[in-house]
Amino acid sequence: MHVLALIGARSGSKGVPNKNIKLLGGKPLLAWVIEAAKKSKHVNRVVVSTDSEEYAKVAREWGAETPFLRPAELSGDKSTDFDYVNHAVNWLRENENYQPDLVVRGMPTVPFQQASDFDGAVEALLNDPEADSSIVMAPASQHPGKALKLIPDGNGGELVVGYISGDPKDAAPLLRQGYAKAYFRANLVAFRPHILSKFNSITGERIRPYIVPQDRSVDIDSPIDFVIAEKLMEELKF
Template sequence: MRVAIIPARGGSKRIPRKNIKDFCGQPMLAYPIKAALNSGVVDKVVVSTDDAEIAAIARKYGAETPFMRKAELADDFTGTTDVIRNAITELQQLGWPLSHCACIYATTPLLDSERIAGAYRMLLSSKAGYVFSAARFSFPIQRALLQTPEGGVVPFDPANIMQRSQDLAETFHDAGQLYWATADTWLDTTKAVFGPGSRMLLLPAHLVQDIDTAEDWRRAELLYQLLQAPAQ
């Protein structure tokens, strides 16, 4: 059984209740649920939450909530991998025959079914430990700058600050959307998500947007509306 697990705790601080806040007419959580269900590679969607209202909304849009997340796994310090491992363990104890599991973040309205399916196919064809969504940095990180306490400027990487962009290695970052692996791989604490055995599904920049502030939220809405607009 292939399951998408969506972590969605109730205690978001920077944007209160952001996992179920209205986003372009629907609760934010509805978007990844529907994308996963429509991908053709996910048998069930499970939302891991500690919050009854979030659980009810998850079920309304087709997800399942066969367990409630414990409070100690819903604080500000628990990592996503621990939450996914807990969800897999809970599902296995309920008798679910899990083969592959995707972790999809709740605030991913720009993630579509095609990318979910594409990442799963990459996992199978590459025999990677993990496949996750990623994007290229738009500017060489080797030429990044730091601000001193006095307001001055120093290079982050002095050895490369004067190098030409085309001479520097291309760099990438986690898109914070989607992660596929087998259930066994998720449970294996010796295997890191970001390691040599992993592969990246590269996304275009217009499909990548963290949503941590009101400004982020507005930009994501504008991107979503542009993507939904009919082609001229």
Template sequence: MNIAIIPARGGSKRIPRKNIKNFHGKPLIAYSIEAAQKSNCFDRILVSTDDLEIAEVAKYYGAEVPFLRPSEISDDFSTTLDVMKHAIIWCQENEINVANICCVYATAPFLLAEYIQQGLKSLTDNSVKYAFSATSFPFPIQRAIKLDKNDQVNMFQPEHLNTRSQDLEEAYHDAGQFYWGTAEAFLEKAAFFAEHSIAIKLPRKRVQDIDTTEDWELAELLYSVLNK
């Protein structure tokens, strides 16, 4: 059985009530639920939340909320792997035979069903522990700079001061949309970013982190452009 788990706690700080905040006419979490539904990859779509209002919104859009997440894994220090392990153990205790699980973030309005499908195919075809979304950095990370308390500049890798951009290796980062994995990988809390994982490369235009008010505004603008 393949199951989607959407973590969505209620205590977001920088953007209050972020997971159910209106984003172009729908609660933000609705986009993740709908992408999971359209993928046809899942036998069940569960939302892990500690918040009754989020639970009601999730159920309205067709997800299941069979339990409320305990407080000890609902604070600022709880990790995605903590939440996933709890949800998988709940499934096992309720005789739900889980093979592959996809953690779908509740803040992914640019997620497409086809990316979820690609993730499942890569997970099963390559016999890896995880397959997750990634995208490329828009600027060579080898030429990144850091600022001291007086805003004076130093390079992280000064040896690349005069290296041509086209000669530098392209770098990628987590796109923060989904993580497919085997039940065993999540239960043992295996690291996502390791040789036992494979990346599903997404175009940068379909990736936007949403952690701050500025992120939110950029996401709304990008969504408007992509959905003219």
């Protein structure tokens, strides 16, 4: 079985310049996900899709392949995961006649993921031959139902109208046990390549979950996230 780990790492981050190669725990952010993928017992190829030769050089230094540079038109703020994943899978098929049985899409911004997360996503998919994909996810630390909803007041301000859950604005927040379980994606998706053309999607319709602890879903998006992640690495001895 051929399993491709495809890691998306575009340049041009506005919140944190060169975020994907900024050092975290003494390594470029991109290195953490590459190392996790390479340690997976199912993954047998790791490819990084990037629009930056600088990023590509870093990826190769940490053991990934960069057989192409992502086109600029697939690297903007409005480009979707599907856009660059579809490009990568098609490029490998057309230029190398390489067609993996499964693809695991990873992201550099989730540095605490482990090889077992890649394996769990693959196995969740293999255990259900009818599944299109599996998504790695973690329990929500704050339930979305506890978020307050605002509406315009007609005078340039806003008013609180209640909770996203539908509870009235004067209701005390319900206990966590009162809500259905909620999870957030940990930015790791395993899928069968044929769904790209069938659904124009990397998840399709029948999706299996693979649940991981919250710390494995920490997502780096801002300068403060790097500070928090450094502290967490110290605590976890990661």
